[in-house]
Each structure stands twice: as C-alpha cells, then as structure tokens.
Amino acid sequence: MFWIAEGLIYRRQDSVFHTIDPRIKLLISMMLFFLSLVSSTIVEFSIILVLIFFIGALSKTLKRMVRTFVFSLSFLAMIFVINILVGYDIMFSIIISLRFISVVSSTSIFFLTSSPDELELVMKSFYLPYDLIFAFVTAVRFVPVIMLDAIQILDSQRSRGLEIEKGNFIKRIKNYIPVLIPLIVQAIIRSEELAEAMESRAYGFSKKKTSYYSLHLRKRDYFAATVAICFMIVFIYAIYFLHI
C-alpha cells in the first residue's frame, strides 16, 4: 500500500499552488473528485486527468503523482480483469479503472499540497470539535516518533536473534509480535505522559479558547475558486446537455 501513501504525503515545496488557501485547495480537490464520480466517457476522464496532471505540474508534485499512477497500474489491471470476469464489457471496465485513477489522483492533490498545519486550520474553519482536531494533530505529529520507536524495537529484537523475514506468510506475521507488543506498551506510556503535559498546559481550561492562527482569503484564492467553479459548471453542462 506504500504507493498510495507516497501519493498522499505532504512535502514542503515552493509553488504557486501551495500558496493557495487550503480551503480552496480542498474545494478543487473535492470538485475533481465529484467530477470523477459523475463522468462516464473516456473523453470526460481524459479532460479530468489532464487537469489533475496540470495541477500536479503547477504544484511541482507531478513526479510523485506519476509515480503513484505507475505503481497503481497493477491495481488498475486487477480492477479491469475483475470487471471483465464478472461479465462487464471492455469499455465499462476501462471506465471503472479510469474512475479509480481519477478519484485517487484528485484526492492526492489536496494532501500533496497541504501541510498538516493547513489541514488543522481547515478543520478549525469548519468548526469541528477541538478534541477531534487535537486528536488528529497529535496522531499525525507522533507518526515519525512512533516510527522511530518501531525501528529501535525492531533493531533491538533483531540483535537478540529475531528473524523477521524467516518462514511462511503466517510465520512472518507472527514474527512481528515481539515488535508490536513493546511498541504498543511504549505508545501507551507515551500517551500517559502526553496527557500529563496537556493538562499542565491548560488543555480544556476555557470554553472561550482563542486561536492565534486563522485563514484569510486573498485575491488569488478568489480567482482560483472562481476558475474551479466555472470549470465545474461548464463540465457538468457539457456532460448532461452537450453529451460529450
């Protein structure tokens, strides 16, 4: 599943698209996602994919987007074959496969170009409960920490003779138990310390919690949103009234 992850992980990049308000990036991403669901011809999917790759080029993430695309080819082939096997014709199977790739790529636009920080601000701007936002923030924040813990435990267990790669499929899964148990214990200890530190910094003190950061729409954001909405209207009009 790493190819999906590669297409969804944010990396700092200096591009025009990165500077757009994250809410607008989310809007563009959602719009392309929606259009991928309503499209049903090769021409329509071609337009969507060209647009997605154009955004990829604009945001300097095209290389990673294409890599994801290449890696997902085997998955695409599987979708195609299963559709054929269950009795759908070739054209329908191609459409379903294209829909899959459009959906994955359109979603990745937002995640490739928005930092977890921006994602947090988007969640705040939607007035989601702060406990939920904080849970998300800490989960993402501690991913590298837990990963380092896992590597350390794996190394220490290997140095004591654990052979992870040995044996058949079931045995290999079992081999991970001596890594997973200490990892879970460590995560629980960490979460206790985290709770202490949160309490010590007044988490949940006031219902009138202030926010030092807020999102502000600028001219370029309005422009991007207008272009996106106009494109969606024209595209839907073309599908339903011009039957492209």
Add this chain to the structure above:
Amino acid sequence: MTPLIKFIDFNFSYLDSPTPILKNINLEIKEGEFVLLVGPSGCGKSTLLRCINGLIPHLYSGVYKGKVIVDGEQVSEKNISTLATKVGFVFQNPENQIFMFTVEKDIVFGLENIGVDKEEIGRRLEWALKILNIEHLRYRAPYELSDGQKQRVAIAGTLVMHPKILILDEPTSLLDPKTAYEFISTLKELNRSIGITIIVVEHRIDLLPKVADRMIVMDGGQIVFDGPFKDIIKEKNLHLYGVTVPPIISLQNTLSESGVNLPGYSLDVRSFSEMIKKEVFRND
C-alpha cells in the same frame, strides 16, 4: 514573606500501592528560590512535584492527607488547568510535551487554551522565543530539533503562561554534558532576570553548585535534608541517599576529615584552586 509553595503535614499514597509514597511532608518554598531536589529513584521526588501542579490528586487519585498550598490557593480545590497559569511543568522527555507541527504553534498552545487575545499571544511568543534564544527555530517541526532544543521549546511553552513557578523533572537526562551545562545556565538566567521560582530534580549535581540556592534531599518519601546548597552538599552521608557528590566537594570533605584545615569551602574547581594558591603563597 508568605511562602509561594507550602506543604502542611502532607501524606500521599497511590491507589495501587499499599505504602505511602510521601510521608509527613512539611515544606515551604519562597518566591524566587532556585531549589534542587535530589534523592534515589522511587523516593517520591516526581510525586512531590506532581502535587504542586495538581496532577495529584486531579489526574492520579490516591489517599491524599494534609494540604498543599500554591500561591495562596489549595491545590486540591483548583483544577490542573487553573494551576497551569501558576505552575509550569517541564517533563523529563520533551518529545512528549511538544504537540504541534511547528515550534511557534506549540509555544502558543497553552495561551490559546486559556483564551489570551491574539495581540498578547504575539507579544508573549516573541518574548519567549527571545529569552530562550530559539528565534531561529520558530518554524521548525519537532522532528527537526535536537533534544536540547526540544527542552528549550518545552520551557518556552510553559513560560509564555507567565507562571510563578517552573518545575523541571530531570531535564538534562537526555542531554550531552555541554548542552546540559548551557541549559542549566539558561535556567539560572531566567531565575535571575524574571525572578521565577525554579524547582529542579537533577542527578547531575556537578552542573548546579553555582546555580541552586537550596537543596532538598528526599529518601523513602521523606525530606531528610533541607537547607542552603552550600551547607547540604557538605553533608558526609549524602551518597547513602543516591546523591553523587561532585569530586571537588568529596576532595574537600576528605581533606577536612584527615585534619587539613581549609580556609573556606569551594563549590567548583576554579575557586578551589584559587583558594589553595592563596594558601600556598601565604605559607611561602
């Protein structure tokens, strides 16, 4: 002068423990003091600190007898969040107290929680970044920081709340000697410049002779020694309580035991060598 922290006939035992972890604690700490708290592992140091910022009894329940008064208010009657504006707590592992994706966002976390307005947050943020000399780390992610930098960020996150007391539980345990020395110097500077009361649990006493005003030694849940640092450090039996006495202090203790009359008592190598030099030249 009214003490800032006061323990009155205080006893505490955790729910899952048959024996009390703190026994008959009577302690007063005044505003502006720099207190070093030492003792063997499991002697109750961390529990004592958790009683000051309210984690005990609010987060850890147990048998709680006696009173702990911080800045005129009884800890058991105030919630931890309220106490967070009076007591800043820096834990042993800074990794677990940096919640946000950037240093700046983490520092303002507490201020947002207590509802400070945006302008004031900005002012306090700039002040904390400057006073801890971490302006260059402002937009860095936690994983891009060294352990020493993380400790400074953790302190900044508590200092912005303008607490009267700063508690640090083994803050240098993950730091190399040079970084640890710089870190302790920063603490003393804070103590001097803003008059904040500092209580630090530290095993590396050699870092603190010129810094701590007072030393408290704990063992088996009780306070066994309490007094000015320069007096307590001379106690002969400190090693029995898991305290590693700096070699320069041990040397002077051994010399005085073997009948050498030293004109004074030095807490560091430089002043000791100057004292000896003066003594030698005087005899010449």
